[in-house]
Amino acid sequence: MxxxxxxxxxxxxxxxxxxxxxxxxxxxxxxxxxxxxxxxxxxxxxxxxxxxxxxxxxxxxxxxxxxxxxxxxxxxxxxxxxxxxxxxxxxxxxxxxxxxxxxxxxxxxxxxxxxxxxxxxxxxxxxxxxxxxxxxxxxxxxxxxxxxxxxxxxxxxxxxxxxxxxxxxxxLELPCAGKPAAPCLASRIPHFEAVSPEKLAQVEAAESGLRALGFADCRVRHHGEVARLELLPDDIARATAPGLRADVEAVVRGAGFRFVTVDLRGIQSGAFTLPLVAAARG
Structure with missing residues (x-):
């Protein structure tokens, strides 16, 4: 080499x-x-x-x-x-x-x-x-x-x-050098709510649809009928703007969610786990 x-x-x-x-x-x-x-x-x-x-x-x-x-x-x-x-x-x-x-x-x-x-x-x-x-x-x-x-x-x-x-x-010029972090799909489901193939498939379909709309870095948190979207700061405004809002709602609802919401805090690594770890440590 x-x-x-x-x-x-x-x-x-x-x-x-x-x-x-x-x-x-x-x-x-x-x-x-x-x-x-x-x-x-x-x-x-x-x-x-x-x-x-x-x-x-x-x-x-x-x-x-x-x-x-x-x-x-x-x-x-x-x-x-x-x-x-x-x-x-x-x-x-x-x-x-x-x-x-x-x-x-x-x-x-x-x-x-x-x-x-x-x-x-x-x-x-x-x-x-x-x-x-x-x-x-x-x-x-x-x-x-x-x-x-x-x-x-x-x-x-x-x-x-x-x-x-x-x-x-x-x-090393790796093709993934600029790739956003992509934790496993199970990380989108709140702790102590059961992980199932159906929920994972919903998350995968919703995130794939969002990426097709140009949201390269996103998380779809699974809250039953509600999908909570975590996006980059610049993408939050874009996702909720009149021109794209209907498309965002369509791809997420098409994945099986009834309601779509955008989290104004953006993408949060360890969103479900860190609070529980901190509480356990007292």
């Missing part, structure tokens, strides 16, 4: 490359988002694409366009994708949708990787894209699942935070 300069992130990137170089073959738990894609690209840089496998968990919580995009980005990097079907939706603890939902999801993914991918692809290690900012957040129970399954987190260990990961992605 051609030499490139990572500027202020050079030493941290070298830390990641050295971590991968300790292994013969590595799997990366991969979603196609900027964190896991950057990790995948660095693994390929350290070992060569033929010694790396991207492992994509597929379930109703993964939107169809995210699945397609993930394959496109992996193809750009030159690493093969192995899809594993995950069944977290069959787990009553996941369905209950407590603040630990992500633990059950990641536990299912890492279990499937252990059971079906590691031996088949002769993997010495599995890594996932937790970054240094994620490692400090209290609303990331999936991190506990990674620890239990001895999954590596090279980005976080190297001190690469979200901003640094995006800088590295731009240097």
């Amino acid at each position: 051609e030499d490139v300069s990572f500027g202020p992130d050079e030493s941290r990137v070298e830390h990641v490359l050295r971590a991968f170089a300790a292994f013969e073959r590595v799997g990366v738990a991969y979603s196609g988002g900027v964190d896991s894609a950057t990790l995948l690209a660095l693994a390929a840089r350290a070992l060569g694409p033929d010694r790396v496998v991207a492992v994509l968990g597929v379930s109703p919580s993964l939107a169809a366009d995210e699945r397609t995009s993930a394959h496109d980005v992996a193809a750009f990097i030159g690493v093969p994708v192995v899809e594993v079907r995950t069944h977290e939706g069959d787990n009553p603890a996941y369905q209950r949708n407590g603040p630990d939902r992500c633990f059950h999801c990641k536990h299912e993914l890492f279990t499937r990787i252990d059971d079906t991918v590691v031996a088949a692809h002769r993997l010495d290690a599995v890594a996932y894209g937790e970054n240094a900012d994620d490692a400090l957040r209290p609303d990331r129970p999936g991190s506990r699942a990674a620890t239990e399954h001895e999954v590596l987190r090279p980005l976080a260990d190297a001190g690469l935070d979200k901003a640094a990961v995006r800088r590295v992605a731009r240097v």
Whole structure:
């Protein structure tokens, strides 16, 4: 691979490359988002694409366009994708949708990787894209699942935070370098309201319709018959303007919601989980 300069992130990137170089073959738990894609690209840089496998968990919580995009980005990097079907939706603890939902999801993914991918692809290690900012957040129970399954987190260990990961992605010219964060569809359902394939399909259809209208970064929070839209600040006014308001209402109602509302606070990461974590900590 051609030499490139990572500027202020050079030493941290070298830390990641050295971590991968300790292994013969590595799997990366991969979603196609900027964190896991950057990790995948660095693994390929350290070992060569033929010694790396991207492992994509597929379930109703993964939107169809995210699945397609993930394959496109992996193809750009030159690493093969192995899809594993995950069944977290069959787990009553996941369905209950407590603040630990992500633990059950990641536990299912890492279990499937252990059971079906590691031996088949002769993997010495599995890594996932937790970054240094994620490692400090209290609303990331999936991190506990990674620890239990001895999954590596090279980005976080190297001190690469979200901003640094995006800088590295731009240097590597990854197609997803500017891609908005895309948490799984289950994150749109309030905690302690059951997660179901039907609700996930509603959210996916509504968000897909909004993106087709030009709202590239959006969340559709599922409140029964009510869809609460979280949009970028500049998009809030656009969504409620007379020229587009009817189209917004049509695509969201067409997904099965009866009422459509726009949250004036905009997009809120951890909107459902953080308040519960803060309350538990007292």
